[in-house]
Amino acid sequence: MRVRINGREEALPDSVTTLQELVRDRGLVPEHIVIEVNLQVIFRDDWPKVSLRDEDRIEIVSFVGGG
Numbered sequence: 001m002r003v004r005i006n007g008r009e010e011a012l013p014d015s016v017t018t019l020q021e022l023v024r025d026r027g028l029v030p031e032h033i034v035i036e037v038n039l040q041v042i043f044r045d046d047w048p049k050v051s052l053r054d055e056d057r058i059e060i061v062s063f064v065g066g067g
Helices: 019-026 044-049
Strands: 002-005 008-011 033-037 040-042 057-062
Touching: 019 033, 019 044, 040 044
Parallel strands: 002 057
Antiparallel strands: 002 008, 033 040, 033 057
16 A cells, blocks of 8 residues: 655555554654644544555654753
């Protein structure tokens, strides 16, 4: 499946079919990110239920602390 993540076209492994699997596959810390799919913010509780589709546009925003 091909999707666009943060503006870059990428091929996802066959094992990645949901947002939850995408987060795990990339080693992201769920508490530090927000994900938008096709211009819709997806709540963390819904990540396991959101199936990814070919040509989805995904934005992953990370929060970094510091000063």
